[in-house]
Structure formats: structure tokens, C-alpha cells
Amino acid sequence: MNSLHTLLTGILASRSGRFGLSMVLFHVLLALVSPWLVPYQFDSQSEIINHIGPSLQHWAGLDTLGRDVLTRTMLGGRQAILVTLLATCLALTWGGFCGIMAGYKGGRTDEVIMRGIDIFLAIPFMIFLLLVIATFGNDPVVMILTLGFFYGIGFVRLARAATLDVVVKDYVLAAKSRGEGTFSILFREILPNVRDVLLVESAMRWSWMLLAFSALSFLGFGVTPPTPDWGLMIASARIYMALAAWPVLLPMIALSSLIIGINLTADALAKSLGLDRSTRVLL
Amino acid sequence: MSGSLLSINGLSIGYSDAQSRSVAVISSVDLSLAAGETLGLVGESGCGKSTLLLAIMGFYKAGLHRLGGDLQFMGEDPGVMPAGDLQKLRGGRMALIPQNAGQSLTPTMKIENQLFEALSLHSDLPSGLWRQRCFSLLDRVQLPDPGELLKRYPHELSGGQQQRIAIAMALAGEPDLLLLDEPTTGLDVTTQVHVLDLLREITAETRTAMIYVSHDIGVISAVCNKIAIMYAGELVELGDKNDLIDNPAHPYTKGLLDSIPRMHQDRLPVSLEGMQPQPGQRNFDNQCVFVERCSYARPVCQQHKPDSSTVSARQVKCHLASEALDWKSVEGSDRINKPTKFSRVVLRVKDLSVSYDRPSLTRWFTGRQPSLVTQGIEFEIRRGEILGLVGESGSGKSTLLKTIAGLQKPFAGSLMLNDQFDLRHSVGSRDADCQQKIQLVFQNPDASLNPSQTVEAILARPIKLYFGSSDEAIRQQVDEILTRVNLPLAYRTRYPGQLSGGEKQRIAIARALVAKPDLILCDEITSALDVSVQASIIKLLLRLRQESQLAILFVSHDLAVVDVLADQVVVLEQGRIRESGPVSRVFSDPDHAYTQSLLASVL
Structure with missing residues (x-):
């Protein structure tokens, strides 16, 4: 029902939506162009190997190993954003498809898919994630696949719930009585009517996934040093937080501003689509 | 004042x-x-x-x-x-009696407690007398056996009984x-x-x-x-x-x-x-x-x-x-002109019975007969004929329609389209030709048109599906059909949400027509519409029938609409045909007591 244009105008209609979207765009743009913008090499160490406060040479100061904090913060979101964005797409695709399928087919298909989902929901996913990474390494592809798989589980439930609302409508019955095939009904009749819900949910899940990714890095399982990453930066600098706050502060601001931006955008989107999350239960 | x-x-x-x-x-x-x-x-x-x-x-x-x-x-x-x-x-x-009593009664509360609640709020009676008052209230709304009824939950009552309870509750506060x-x-x-x-x-x-x-x-x-x-x-x-x-x-x-x-x-x-x-x-x-x-x-x-x-x-x-005050009715209102001669039979239904029970092993062993929703249904529709199917809710009208449309499997009996296609198969396993020749129009156009598709997409889909025409040809046919159902061509780009109820129903009818069907099944298609709109839909159906010799199966609970529209009528009660024949005969001189009681209820 809504083309990209109407979705955009919907988000831009509210002040928080404009603010959120510009924050997200800023981060994405920065991630794209930062390698050409940064003032220093991310791994070059200054001759003074110690914490130093903001100065004219180093706007955000130096970290424990004497590396420029601003440079590292600017680059620190690249891998996180790329991995989580791709993982979100993966989660949306497989979760959405399975959910719609389960809701439309019902019966045994529904039962098999949903019980499978229940099994995975019973496993504490962070621990499972650590297990997978410990086994297969922290290659970005592995991260994308695991994050995408685990976050897709929520999509299955949501897509199924949304589909159950649609599947009882006469237009689905009309399509069936016309002799339409299953895939035609899924893509023409059902998908366009559950798309909005899925879209809002993907934005929310993207922000959760960013947090999870940073948490993994924080625990030392995400990005391999010396590659800069927000979670990793926070982890390594937090010991000296009382002495030097800036190496922790800047990546924290970066991470939280991106997550807040995504959340504000998702909220504005939900409101403009009439999916007010305060009144609607998202599974 | x-x-x-x-x-x-x-x-x-x-x-x-x-x-x-x-x-x-x-x-x-x-x-x-x-x-x-x-x-x-x-x-x-x-x-x-x-x-x-x-x-x-x-x-x-x-x-x-x-x-x-x-x-x-x-x-x-x-x-x-x-x-x-x-x-x-x-x-x-001041008391309100709402539209749907079934939804206005609390489903988890017994009737007794709901009435007590009304009495405790709105009458000065001591609580010892409430029960007695309940009896007199139920008596007032002519519900038999109040003692038994008070112990029931709302879902254990029929629609009419629920509405009576709602009236009794409203009367509780005098x-x-x-x-x-x-x-x-x-x-x-x-x-x-x-x-x-x-x-x-x-x-x-x-x-x-x-x-x-x-x-x-x-x-x-x-x-x-x-x-x-x-x-x-x-x-x-x-x-x-x-x-x-x-x-x-x-x-x-x-x-x-x-x-x-x-x-x-x-x-x-x-x-x-x-x-x-x-x-x-x-x-x-x-x-x-x-x-x-x-x-x-x-x-x-x-x-x-x-x-x-x-x-x-x-x-x-x-x-x-x-x-x-002196004006007469609008001049030029068309006389009802019903054709009397029809050619070949389009749909032939013989001794049809339908059951919602699924075959199971225990049933096979015990040899228990499934409960039948409809039984012994027989009728024919010819080209250009409109058959009215009337009956109250639960009489099996919709079940019958679904069976013909292939959305429900029959239990026994035969259904033939054009004496050529066997309609006992479900819609998915019918020939494409057969799918195309039967089209269904639903009661509520709000639900039967996909809100995320434009009118053009809705109408183009059946053409693409059945005939695989080129985009240009489809466009032309969409224009043609819009004109035929009296809608402006500009509506092509609209979404159903931007149309009125009557216009939506026209689109739904148009969607059935683009398939060039032999038989259109209409499920209460005028009952969700305002009367002023209903008249135009009736007119449209009559015109379409005449233009393309369509056979129409028109399901309705509204006898007056059927009287105006249909040539033949079938009266259903509890899944069985009580009476059938030409509308003019059945409605003026009904044989069966049930038809008589239906006719007596027309206001």
C-alpha cells in the first residue's frame, strides 16, 4: 500500500522521526566514507603511549595504547553496521517467509515450524552464539548467519501472528477460489498486508542486533583487534574509566546515538503506519 | 419544553x-x-x-x-x-440496547450474575428480591424456563435469546x-x-x-x-x-x-x-x-x-x-421483466450432501455416519437464469456455495458444470477452464478486496491468470469492465479504501466478470450495502445477466431482494430444501409451512 515515498514522508512527518532518520543516515554515511576522512591510521600509535586528553592534534584524545580515539570511533561502526544490517535482512527474509507460511498453511506445517521455533527459543541465545563463534570463528559471514538465524525466530512468530489476521479475509478466499497457487497468494495477497508490521519490526531488531554485536565484541568474541569496534573500544578502555573517560565516552555516544536513531525512526514509522506499539503487542 | x-x-x-x-x-x-x-x-x-x-x-x-x-x-x-x-x-x-447482544454480554459471567449486576446498580430492591425480579424480567421478555436460563452462559443461548437478555438487562432499571x-x-x-x-x-x-x-x-x-x-x-x-x-x-x-x-x-x-x-x-x-x-x-x-x-x-x-407532497414516485423506474425461456443447463446439482466431519479411522471402524450439514440438495441453473437461495443463518446456504466454488468437498451426490466438468473436486484440482467458469462474489467488499492492491491490479489479476493476455490487452479489458459496471476509468489507480461501499461491490462484481464466467455465485452481496446502493447493484446484476446470459446463484436472507431479482427460488432450512420453484409461484402461493413463516416475517 505504501511505496518508499509514502514511507519516507510518514517518517519525516514527525519531529522525532526526522531526528532519528538523520541520525541513522549520518552513521551509515560516516561508515561509508570514514576511511577517507579519518585524520590518522587506526593502528598508528603516538610517541606518547599513555592516556592523553583532547588536544588540537587529537580532538578526542588518545587511548591506552596511544591511538587516536576519534579515528577509531569513526571507523568503529563499520563492521557492526554492515554485519547487523545484512543479518537483519537475512532474519527478515527467512523469518518472514516461515511465519507467513506457517500462518497461511496452518495445520501440520504450522505445528512443525512453530515447535521448531519453540526449541530454539528455549536455548539462551547469547551462549549459543558464543558456542557457534568459538567453533567456527568470528568471521563476518559466520556472524551474519548466526545473528540472522537467531533474530529471525522472532520474525517467524510475528509474521505468523500478522498473517493469521489476514488469512481469514475474504480476498484470500477469493484468490483461492480463483485457483491461485500458494506462492501467488503468499506474495500478492498476504505479504503486502503484513509488510508494514515486518518493516517496523526489522528496524527494532536491527537496533537490538547492534547491541548484541557490540556485546559480543565487548566479551572479546566479535571483532579481532586491532580492527576498531565500539564494543571492543569500550571493553578495553573501561578499566581506566576513572582516570580517562574519553576513550569510553566517544564510542558509547556513537553506539547509543545510532540505536536511539533507529528506535526513533521505527517509532515514527510505526505511528505513521498506524501500528502504534503502545497498543499493539508485538511477539 | x-x-x-x-x-x-x-x-x-x-x-x-x-x-x-x-x-x-x-x-x-x-x-x-x-x-x-x-x-x-x-x-x-x-x-x-x-x-x-x-x-x-x-x-x-x-x-x-x-x-x-x-x-x-x-x-x-x-x-x-x-x-x-x-x-x-x-x-x-435511560438504557441502551446495543446492536450485537452476543458481544455486549460478558462471556465469562452467568446470565444470573449479569442481571444481578444491573439490578445492584440501578434498582433499590434488597438483594433478597433480586432473583424474583430476574424471573419477572425474563418472563417480561418472554423467555421460557427462567430458572434454567439464569444458570447459563451467554454462548449457550441463541442470538434471539441473547438479544432478549440484553433487553431484560435494559429493563432492570425501569x-x-x-x-x-x-x-x-x-x-x-x-x-x-x-x-x-x-x-x-x-x-x-x-x-x-x-x-x-x-x-x-x-x-x-x-x-x-x-x-x-x-x-x-x-x-x-x-x-x-x-x-x-x-x-x-x-x-x-x-x-x-x-x-x-x-x-x-x-x-x-x-x-x-x-x-x-x-x-x-x-x-x-x-x-x-x-x-x-x-x-x-x-x-x-x-x-x-x-x-x-x-x-x-x-x-x-x-x-x-x-x-x-404531490410528487409521484420517480418516473421511468423499470418494470421487472423476467425472461421465461432459458437454454442449456449450466449447473446441475443432484442429491448433494456436505459434511464438515473429516474421514477418520475410528469412523471407518465403527461405521458411524458423519453429520451432514446439507442433505439431498437438487437444483439446476440454466444460462441467463438467476436462482435465489434463501434461508436463515445455519440453513446451509454458504456451505452450499462453498461446495460449488470448490472450497469444501461434498460428501455425496453430484455437481456438474455445463455437463462437462465434475465439480466434486476441490478448486485446486479443477481444470483451469472450470476455475474460470465459476466466479464468486462475497458479502462484504471491505473484506473481499485486498486493501493493498489498486483497482487495476485487482481486476487485472484474473485476466492474467486465466487468459495470460498481454499488458496492453489487459489494460483495455480493465477499462471495458469499469465502463460496464458504471465506474469512471480514473478509478483504475485507486485503492479499495478510497471507494464507497457500493463502488467496492461493483469492483468485486467486475473482478468476477473479467474471468468471463458462465456462473456467478453471489453470497449475500447486497446485505452489507445501504438500500439506496443496493438498488443499483440489483439493476447492474439484471443488466449483466441480460448482456452476457450469465447464470447467477444469488444467496440472500432478504426475500424482497430475491423476489425482485430471481427467476427461480430454493428455500433451505436446516440443510434441506423445503420448497423450490419459480419465484412468482413460491412467494405468492407457498406450499411449505417454513416458506410461509419466512414470508410472514417480511416487514
Whole structure:
């Protein structure tokens, strides 16, 4: 029902939506162009190997190993954003498809898919994630696949719930009585009517996934040093937080501003689509 | 005003739009009601009748507020009452009987407790006497065996019984004014008659005043002694029932009455062209609200807003009211002209029975027969013939339709299309030719059109599916079909949400037509529409039948519509055919007692 244009105008209609979207765009743009913008090499160490406060040479100061904090913060979101964005797409695709399928087919298909989902929901996913990474390494592809798989589980439930609302409508019955095939009904009749819900949910899940990714890095399982990453930066600098706050502060601001931006955008989107999350239960 | 129970003067209700201008949903309504009077409030959907009813109870939907005017109930204004007093008033001196009693009763509470609750809130009786009072209330609404009934839950009662319980609850506080919001709309016709009888008795015996909101003039005239007609938020005519129905003074009332199909009429009902204006769509300060659709409109109607005037003992808002009384029905309404000769048989149904039970191993071992929803159904439809299928809810009408459409498997019997295709197969395993030749139109166009597709996409899909035509050819056919169902070509790019109910139903019919079917199955396709729109859909179906010799299976609970439309009729009760034959014969000289009782319930 809504083309990209109407979705955009919907988000831009509210002040928080404009603010959120510009924050997200800023981060994405920065991630794209930062390698050409940064003032220093991310791994070059200054001759003074110690914490130093903001100065004219180093706007955000130096970290424990004497590396420029601003440079590292600017680059620190690249891998996180790329991995989580791709993982979100993966989660949306497989979760959405399975959910719609389960809701439309019902019966045994529904039962098999949903019980499978229940099994995975019973496993504490962070621990499972650590297990997978410990086994297969922290290659970005592995991260994308695991994050995408685990976050897709929520999509299955949501897509199924949304589909159950649609599947009882006469237009689905009309399509069936016309002799339409299953895939035609899924893509023409059902998908366009559950798309909005899925879209809002993907934005929310993207922000959760960013947090999870940073948490993994924080625990030392995400990005391999010396590659800069927000979670990793926070982890390594937090010991000296009382002495030097800036190496922790800047990546924290970066991470939280991106997550807040995504959340504000998702909220504005939900409101403009009439999916007010305060009144609607998202599974 | 002394002596009147309820008096409303110049009441306007509305909301503020984005530019904080006031938009009236109801404007300057004048109304008064004395004890024992019964007033029917009639109008198309969206005319503001429910809003007015709720305002009388001091309730405004979110966003709505009073723009002006005065409303007094027994000398007090419910709109400005403190919350405590309002609570006492609602359900006490004033009681609402809602549309769907099944949904207004708490499903987890026994009937007894629900009635006790009403009594504890709105009567001074000591709790020891409540049970006794419940008995007398249930007796009052003519429910047998009250002792047993009080122990039941709402879902254990039939629709008619639920509605009676709702009436009993409303009567618990011995109200002076009963407000009824389409209380019989969801009920079967025979049940409806009983509920209406009951309401009539109650008002006659207790002198309770009543405001009855409905879109159905027939129902209103069975219960009320005064009728008020609402259009686009205004009360256009108010007067005595018989005066108003026999000789309407407002062109809208006249149009509304002409559009109602009646039994044994020799002319087609006349549809009102155009659409009721939406609130805020146009400014009616300097013109009559009905001017766009009025076939009598004069220049004065576009320049001045008519005031309410009294013409032959009633209030009318029309410049031409005094002349209007002499106007005859709209000329040129078509005579019903039913063909008598039909060629080959399109659909042949023989000894059909349907069951929802699934075959199972235990059933196979025990040899137990499945319970049959319909049994021994036999009929034929020929090319160009319209067959009406009538019956109350649960009679198996929809099941039968689904079976023919291939959405439900038959248990036994045979179904043949054109003596060529076996329709016992479900739709997925039928030939593409066979799928194309049977098309289904649903009751509610809101649900049967995908809200995320444009009209063009909706209409193009069957063409693509069945004929695989090129985009250019599809475009041309979409244009053709839009013209055939009397819709402007500009509607191609619209979404269903941007169309009115009647237009949506036309699109739904058009979607069936583009498949070039031999048989169209219509499932109550006019019952979700306003009467003025219904007439135009009837006309459309008749024209299409004539143009392309379509066979139409028309399922309806409305005998008058079937009488106007159909050639043959099949009367179903509890899954069995009670009577069938030509409409003219069955409806004028019914053999079966059930048909007779159905006909007797027509208002």
C-alpha cells in the first residue's frame, strides 16, 4: 500500500522521526566514507603511549595504547553496521517467509515450524552464539548467519501472528477460489498486508542486533583487534574509566546515538503506519 | 419544553480538523420526545444516527464534542453531568440496547450474575428480591424456563435469546427511555419479528419512550410511531410514521422509500445516484445537504440552506417541501421483466450432501455416519437464469456455495458444470477452464478486496491468470469492465479504501466478470450495502445477466431482494430444501409451512 515515498514522508512527518532518520543516515554515511576522512591510521600509535586528553592534534584524545580515539570511533561502526544490517535482512527474509507460511498453511506445517521455533527459543541465545563463534570463528559471514538465524525466530512468530489476521479475509478466499497457487497468494495477497508490521519490526531488531554485536565484541568474541569496534573500544578502555573517560565516552555516544536513531525512526514509522506499539503487542 | 422527556434544540456535534476548524458530524438537530413515544431514526451508514444516539446518553466518541445546541433529558443535560450522576442515569433512567447482544454480554459471567449486576446498580430492591425480579424480567421478555436460563452462559443461548437478555438487562432499571442501536440487525427474520413484537408490547404497557436507530425503514415502521430521517448529519424529515411513509415530503425520504425492494412489486427499486457527503467534505452553510443527489433540485437549493419548516404536521428541511407532497414516485423506474425461456443447463446439482466431519479411522471402524450439514440438495441453473437461495443463518446456504466454488468437498451426490466438468473436486484440482467458469462474489467488499492492491491490479489479476493476455490487452479489458459496471476509468489507480461501499461491490462484481464466467455465485452481496446502493447493484446484476446470459446463484436472507431479482427460488432450512420453484409461484402461493413463516416475517 505504501511505496518508499509514502514511507519516507510518514517518517519525516514527525519531529522525532526526522531526528532519528538523520541520525541513522549520518552513521551509515560516516561508515561509508570514514576511511577517507579519518585524520590518522587506526593502528598508528603516538610517541606518547599513555592516556592523553583532547588536544588540537587529537580532538578526542588518545587511548591506552596511544591511538587516536576519534579515528577509531569513526571507523568503529563499520563492521557492526554492515554485519547487523545484512543479518537483519537475512532474519527478515527467512523469518518472514516461515511465519507467513506457517500462518497461511496452518495445520501440520504450522505445528512443525512453530515447535521448531519453540526449541530454539528455549536455548539462551547469547551462549549459543558464543558456542557457534568459538567453533567456527568470528568471521563476518559466520556472524551474519548466526545473528540472522537467531533474530529471525522472532520474525517467524510475528509474521505468523500478522498473517493469521489476514488469512481469514475474504480476498484470500477469493484468490483461492480463483485457483491461485500458494506462492501467488503468499506474495500478492498476504505479504503486502503484513509488510508494514515486518518493516517496523526489522528496524527494532536491527537496533537490538547492534547491541548484541557490540556485546559480543565487548566479551572479546566479535571483532579481532586491532580492527576498531565500539564494543571492543569500550571493553578495553573501561578499566581506566576513572582516570580517562574519553576513550569510553566517544564510542558509547556513537553506539547509543545510532540505536536511539533507529528506535526513533521505527517509532515514527510505526505511528505513521498506524501500528502504534503502545497498543499493539508485538511477539 | 414541559411534558417532554427528551428535548434537543439545534444540537451540533463535530470534531476539530488539522487546521482546528470545526467540522460538524451532526448539525442543528431538533427533536423532542414525550413519555411513551417511539421514534425511529433512519439513515444510511455514516449519517450520524449512532453519534446522535450516544450523545443522548452523554457519550461522545474520541475526538467528538458538542459544537452547540442544547440537549435536555428530564430537565437535565447529560453532557454536563458529573460522572457519578451520569453513571446512575445510564442504565437507570435511560438504557441502551446495543446492536450485537452476543458481544455486549460478558462471556465469562452467568446470565444470573449479569442481571444481578444491573439490578445492584440501578434498582433499590434488597438483594433478597433480586432473583424474583430476574424471573419477572425474563418472563417480561418472554423467555421460557427462567430458572434454567439464569444458570447459563451467554454462548449457550441463541442470538434471539441473547438479544432478549440484553433487553431484560435494559429493563432492570425501569428506564424512562430506551435507546436501541439496530438491535435486530444480526438476527434471523423470524426471530426479528418476535423481538419487534416484544419491544412494541413493552412500550405499550410501560409507557417507556424509545429511540430506535436502524437503516431499515421496514423494521422501524413495525415498532415506532414517529420516524426521523437523517442525511449527512441533518434531520431532514420528522413526522408521524404513516404520513411519512405514505407521502414523504423530503426528496431524500422519497428516494429512500423508492429504493427499498418490496415483495410482489412489479417495478424495480430505484437507486439514488451519488454518495452521501462525508463530514467536512463540503461546506453546506449556503446550500441544501441533499442538493447533489436531488432530482428535483432548483437554483434556490444551491444558494440557501433550507430551514426546518412544518408541512402537513411534520418537520421538513427542504425548500420544496410543500410541493413535494404531490410528487409521484420517480418516473421511468423499470418494470421487472423476467425472461421465461432459458437454454442449456449450466449447473446441475443432484442429491448433494456436505459434511464438515473429516474421514477418520475410528469412523471407518465403527461405521458411524458423519453429520451432514446439507442433505439431498437438487437444483439446476440454466444460462441467463438467476436462482435465489434463501434461508436463515445455519440453513446451509454458504456451505452450499462453498461446495460449488470448490472450497469444501461434498460428501455425496453430484455437481456438474455445463455437463462437462465434475465439480466434486476441490478448486485446486479443477481444470483451469472450470476455475474460470465459476466466479464468486462475497458479502462484504471491505473484506473481499485486498486493501493493498489498486483497482487495476485487482481486476487485472484474473485476466492474467486465466487468459495470460498481454499488458496492453489487459489494460483495455480493465477499462471495458469499469465502463460496464458504471465506474469512471480514473478509478483504475485507486485503492479499495478510497471507494464507497457500493463502488467496492461493483469492483468485486467486475473482478468476477473479467474471468468471463458462465456462473456467478453471489453470497449475500447486497446485505452489507445501504438500500439506496443496493438498488443499483440489483439493476447492474439484471443488466449483466441480460448482456452476457450469465447464470447467477444469488444467496440472500432478504426475500424482497430475491423476489425482485430471481427467476427461480430454493428455500433451505436446516440443510434441506423445503420448497423450490419459480419465484412468482413460491412467494405468492407457498406450499411449505417454513416458506410461509419466512414470508410472514417480511416487514
